[in-house]
Amino acid sequence: MPWGILSCALLPIIAATRDRSLAHFAILEKNHFTNRKIEYWVIPPTADAEFAASMEDVLEVYAQPYDARYPVLCMDEQPIQLLEEMRTPIAGTSRHPRRVDYDYERAGTASLFMFCAPLVGWRYVAVRKRRTKVDWAHEMAHLLRTRYRSAVKVIVVCDNLNTHTKGAFYEAFEPATARELVRRVAFCYTPKHGSWLNIAENELSAMTRQCVTDRRFATVEELRTQTTAWHEQRNARQGMVDWQFKVDDARVKLKSIYPKLEV
DSSP: OOHHHHHHHHHHHHHHHHHHHHHHHHHHHHTTOOSOOOOOOOOOOSSOHHHHHHHHHHHHHHHSOOOTTSOEEEEEEEEEEEEEESSOOBOOOSSSOOBOOSOEEEEEEEEEEEEEETTTTEEEEEEESOOOHHHHHHHHHHHHHTTTTTOSOEEEEEOOOTTSSTHHHHHHSOHHHHHHHHTTEEEEEOOTTOGGGOHHHHHHHHHIIIIITTOOOOSHHHHHHHHHHHHHHHHHTTOOOOOOOOHHHHHHHTGGGSOOOOO
Protein backbone atom coordinates (compact mmCIF):
# COMPACT_ATOMS: atom_id res chain seq x y z
CA MET A 1 0.00 0.00 0.00
CA PRO A 2 1.43 3.41 -0.96
CA TRP A 3 2.49 5.57 1.97
CA GLY A 4 -0.03 8.32 1.18
CA ILE A 5 -2.95 5.85 1.30
CA LEU A 6 -1.56 4.20 4.44
CA SER A 7 -1.15 7.51 6.24
CA CYS A 8 -4.72 8.51 5.40
CA ALA A 9 -5.97 5.18 6.72
CA LEU A 10 -4.15 5.75 9.99
CA LEU A 11 -5.49 9.26 10.57
CA PRO A 12 -8.79 8.15 12.21
CA ILE A 13 -6.89 5.81 14.54
CA ILE A 14 -4.40 8.52 15.53
CA ALA A 15 -7.20 11.02 16.10
CA ALA A 16 -9.15 8.58 18.27
CA THR A 17 -6.06 7.76 20.34
CA ARG A 18 -5.33 11.46 20.81
CA ASP A 19 -8.91 12.15 21.90
CA ARG A 20 -8.81 9.33 24.45
CA SER A 21 -5.51 10.63 25.83
CA LEU A 22 -6.85 14.17 26.14
CA ALA A 23 -9.98 12.90 27.88
CA HIS A 24 -7.84 10.84 30.25
CA PHE A 25 -5.68 13.84 31.22
CA ALA A 26 -8.81 16.00 31.61
CA ILE A 27 -10.24 13.51 34.14
CA LEU A 28 -6.94 13.40 36.04
CA GLU A 29 -6.74 17.19 36.18
CA LYS A 30 -10.37 17.48 37.28
CA ASN A 31 -9.84 15.04 40.16
CA HIS A 32 -6.47 16.58 41.09
CA PHE A 33 -4.58 13.40 40.26
CA THR A 34 -1.27 12.99 38.44
CA ASN A 35 -0.62 10.57 35.61
CA ARG A 36 1.84 8.66 37.78
CA LYS A 37 0.15 5.45 38.91
CA ILE A 38 2.70 4.29 41.52
CA GLU A 39 4.78 6.34 43.92
CA TYR A 40 7.30 4.47 46.04
CA TRP A 41 7.32 5.69 49.62
CA VAL A 42 8.34 4.64 53.11
CA ILE A 43 5.06 3.44 54.53
CA PRO A 44 5.36 3.21 58.33
CA PRO A 45 3.97 0.20 60.17
CA THR A 46 0.90 0.38 62.37
CA ALA A 47 0.92 -0.53 66.06
CA ASP A 48 4.43 -1.96 65.96
CA ALA A 49 5.99 -1.97 69.44
CA GLU A 50 9.40 -3.17 68.22
CA PHE A 51 9.56 -0.37 65.66
CA ALA A 52 8.64 2.21 68.30
CA ALA A 53 11.24 0.89 70.75
CA SER A 54 14.08 0.88 68.20
CA MET A 55 13.06 4.30 66.92
CA GLU A 56 13.16 5.81 70.39
CA ASP A 57 16.57 4.21 71.02
CA VAL A 58 17.95 6.03 67.97
CA LEU A 59 16.25 9.32 68.80
CA GLU A 60 17.61 9.26 72.36
CA VAL A 61 21.13 8.71 71.00
CA TYR A 62 20.75 11.73 68.71
CA ALA A 63 19.51 13.87 71.60
CA GLN A 64 22.65 13.32 73.70
CA PRO A 65 25.31 16.08 73.76
CA TYR A 66 28.68 15.36 72.19
CA ASP A 67 31.05 13.31 74.33
CA ALA A 68 34.47 12.46 72.91
CA ARG A 69 34.62 9.37 75.13
CA TYR A 70 31.37 8.01 73.66
CA PRO A 71 31.07 9.47 70.16
CA VAL A 72 28.10 8.69 67.89
CA LEU A 73 28.98 7.26 64.49
CA CYS A 74 26.30 6.61 61.85
CA MET A 75 27.01 4.27 58.95
CA ASP A 76 25.30 3.08 55.79
CA GLU A 77 26.36 1.36 52.59
CA GLN A 78 25.47 1.18 48.92
CA PRO A 79 26.47 -0.99 45.92
CA ILE A 80 27.76 0.71 42.79
CA GLN A 81 27.88 -0.67 39.25
CA LEU A 82 31.26 0.01 37.62
CA LEU A 83 30.97 1.02 33.95
CA GLU A 84 33.75 1.51 31.45
CA GLU A 85 33.41 3.98 28.58
CA MET A 86 33.60 2.45 25.10
CA ARG A 87 34.21 5.84 23.47
CA THR A 88 35.94 8.90 24.85
CA PRO A 89 33.37 11.49 26.04
CA ILE A 90 33.34 14.92 24.42
CA ALA A 91 34.02 17.71 26.91
CA GLY A 92 31.30 20.29 27.47
CA THR A 93 31.56 23.82 26.14
CA SER A 94 29.60 27.04 26.45
CA ARG A 95 27.46 25.85 23.53
CA HIS A 96 26.73 22.22 24.49
CA PRO A 97 26.90 19.98 27.57
CA ARG A 98 29.34 17.13 28.04
CA ARG A 99 28.51 14.37 25.60
CA VAL A 100 28.76 10.72 26.62
CA ASP A 101 28.14 7.82 24.30
CA TYR A 102 25.25 5.56 25.28
CA ASP A 103 27.42 2.48 24.82
CA TYR A 104 29.41 1.15 27.79
CA GLU A 105 30.87 -2.04 29.19
CA ARG A 106 30.13 -3.46 32.64
CA ALA A 107 33.28 -3.61 34.78
CA GLY A 108 32.01 -5.33 37.91
CA THR A 109 30.69 -3.78 41.10
CA ALA A 110 31.95 -1.90 44.16
CA SER A 111 30.53 -0.95 47.54
CA LEU A 112 30.43 2.41 49.28
CA PHE A 113 30.61 2.56 53.07
CA MET A 114 29.44 5.90 54.45
CA PHE A 115 30.46 6.85 57.99
CA CYS A 116 29.46 10.15 59.54
CA ALA A 117 29.63 11.82 62.95
CA PRO A 118 26.65 14.20 62.90
CA LEU A 119 27.56 16.24 65.98
CA VAL A 120 30.97 17.26 64.65
CA GLY A 121 30.17 17.58 60.94
CA TRP A 122 32.52 14.80 59.80
CA ARG A 123 32.02 12.08 57.23
CA TYR A 124 34.19 9.44 55.56
CA VAL A 125 33.51 7.34 52.46
CA ALA A 126 35.29 4.01 52.05
CA VAL A 127 35.20 2.09 48.77
CA ARG A 128 35.70 -1.67 48.64
CA LYS A 129 35.14 -4.34 46.03
CA ARG A 130 32.61 -6.15 48.23
CA ARG A 131 30.43 -5.50 51.26
CA THR A 132 30.84 -8.66 53.28
CA LYS A 133 31.11 -8.96 57.05
CA VAL A 134 34.89 -8.98 56.73
CA ASP A 135 34.89 -5.78 54.65
CA TRP A 136 32.68 -4.02 57.17
CA ALA A 137 34.75 -5.22 60.14
CA HIS A 138 38.00 -3.99 58.58
CA GLU A 139 36.52 -0.53 57.93
CA MET A 140 35.23 -0.33 61.51
CA ALA A 141 38.59 -1.48 62.89
CA HIS A 142 40.36 1.20 60.87
CA LEU A 143 38.22 3.95 62.43
CA LEU A 144 38.51 2.52 65.94
CA ARG A 145 42.31 2.51 65.62
CA THR A 146 42.65 5.95 64.07
CA ARG A 147 39.98 8.60 64.55
CA TYR A 148 38.45 6.92 67.62
CA ARG A 149 41.57 5.45 69.20
CA SER A 150 40.99 7.51 72.38
CA ALA A 151 37.27 6.77 72.67
CA VAL A 152 36.04 4.45 75.40
CA LYS A 153 33.15 3.17 73.29
CA VAL A 154 31.76 4.21 69.91
CA ILE A 155 27.96 4.23 69.56
CA VAL A 156 27.29 2.93 66.04
CA VAL A 157 23.92 3.73 64.48
CA CYS A 158 23.24 1.39 61.56
CA ASP A 159 20.54 -0.76 60.00
CA ASN A 160 20.03 -4.33 61.13
CA LEU A 161 21.85 -6.18 58.34
CA ASN A 162 23.55 -9.50 58.97
CA THR A 163 26.91 -7.88 58.17
CA HIS A 164 26.67 -5.34 61.01
CA THR A 165 27.25 -7.64 63.95
CA LYS A 166 29.76 -8.42 66.67
CA GLY A 167 30.43 -11.72 64.97
CA ALA A 168 31.77 -9.90 61.91
CA PHE A 169 34.89 -8.97 63.88
CA TYR A 170 35.53 -12.64 64.66
CA GLU A 171 35.36 -13.48 60.95
CA ALA A 172 37.98 -10.83 60.20
CA PHE A 173 40.41 -11.04 63.13
CA GLU A 174 41.89 -13.39 65.69
CA PRO A 175 39.66 -13.85 68.78
CA ALA A 176 41.76 -11.62 71.07
CA THR A 177 41.78 -8.77 68.56
CA ALA A 178 38.09 -9.23 67.75
CA ARG A 179 37.18 -9.09 71.44
CA GLU A 180 39.18 -5.92 71.93
CA LEU A 181 37.29 -4.26 69.08
CA VAL A 182 33.87 -5.54 70.16
CA ARG A 183 34.33 -4.07 73.64
CA ARG A 184 34.62 -0.62 72.07
CA VAL A 185 31.43 -0.75 69.99
CA ALA A 186 27.83 -0.23 71.14
CA PHE A 187 25.27 -0.96 68.42
CA CYS A 188 22.11 1.11 68.05
CA TYR A 189 20.04 -0.43 65.27
CA THR A 190 17.40 1.44 63.32
CA PRO A 191 14.04 -0.40 63.16
CA LYS A 192 13.23 -2.59 60.20
CA HIS A 193 11.77 -0.44 57.43
CA GLY A 194 12.98 2.60 59.38
CA SER A 195 16.35 3.29 57.79
CA TRP A 196 15.27 6.93 57.31
CA LEU A 197 16.25 7.35 60.96
CA ASN A 198 19.89 6.81 60.03
CA ILE A 199 21.65 10.12 59.38
CA ALA A 200 24.26 8.29 57.32
CA GLU A 201 21.53 7.46 54.80
CA ASN A 202 20.96 11.19 54.25
CA GLU A 203 24.69 11.75 53.77
CA LEU A 204 24.88 8.81 51.37
CA SER A 205 22.00 10.25 49.37
CA ALA A 206 23.71 13.65 49.16
CA MET A 207 26.99 12.08 48.08
CA THR A 208 25.26 9.96 45.44
CA ARG A 209 23.51 12.98 43.92
CA GLN A 210 26.57 15.22 43.99
CA CYS A 211 29.32 12.76 43.12
CA VAL A 212 28.02 9.54 41.55
CA THR A 213 24.78 10.16 39.63
CA ASP A 214 25.19 10.55 35.84
CA ARG A 215 28.85 9.53 36.04
CA ARG A 216 30.60 6.33 35.03
CA PHE A 217 33.45 4.84 37.03
CA ALA A 218 35.48 2.05 35.48
CA THR A 219 37.58 1.06 38.51
CA VAL A 220 37.43 1.01 42.31
CA GLU A 221 40.44 3.33 42.40
CA GLU A 222 38.71 5.94 40.24
CA LEU A 223 35.58 5.78 42.39
CA ARG A 224 37.67 6.04 45.57
CA THR A 225 39.49 9.13 44.27
CA GLN A 226 36.25 10.97 43.54
CA THR A 227 34.43 10.03 46.75
CA THR A 228 37.48 10.96 48.83
CA ALA A 229 37.55 14.38 47.19
CA TRP A 230 33.85 14.72 48.00
CA HIS A 231 34.09 13.93 51.72
CA GLU A 232 37.24 16.04 52.15
CA GLN A 233 35.52 19.06 50.62
CA ARG A 234 32.36 18.50 52.67
CA ASN A 235 34.36 18.13 55.88
CA ALA A 236 36.24 21.34 55.12
CA ARG A 237 32.90 23.14 55.08
CA GLN A 238 32.06 21.66 58.50
CA GLY A 239 28.57 20.72 57.39
CA MET A 240 26.79 20.04 60.67
CA VAL A 241 23.63 17.95 60.99
CA ASP A 242 20.77 19.63 62.85
CA TRP A 243 18.53 16.68 63.73
CA GLN A 244 15.32 18.12 65.15
CA PHE A 245 13.03 15.09 65.31
CA LYS A 246 12.78 14.12 69.00
CA VAL A 247 11.06 11.36 70.97
CA ASP A 248 8.21 13.68 71.96
CA ASP A 249 7.67 14.57 68.29
CA ALA A 250 7.56 10.89 67.34
CA ARG A 251 4.89 10.14 69.95
CA VAL A 252 2.66 12.82 68.41
CA LYS A 253 3.40 12.71 64.67
CA LEU A 254 3.82 8.94 64.47
CA LYS A 255 1.31 7.93 67.11
CA SER A 256 -0.14 5.25 64.83
CA ILE A 257 3.11 3.30 65.27
CA TYR A 258 2.53 2.92 69.00
CA PRO A 259 0.23 0.07 70.06
CA LYS A 260 -3.15 1.03 71.50
CA LEU A 261 -3.23 0.01 75.14
CA GLU A 262 -6.30 -1.75 76.44
CA VAL A 263 -7.70 0.03 79.48
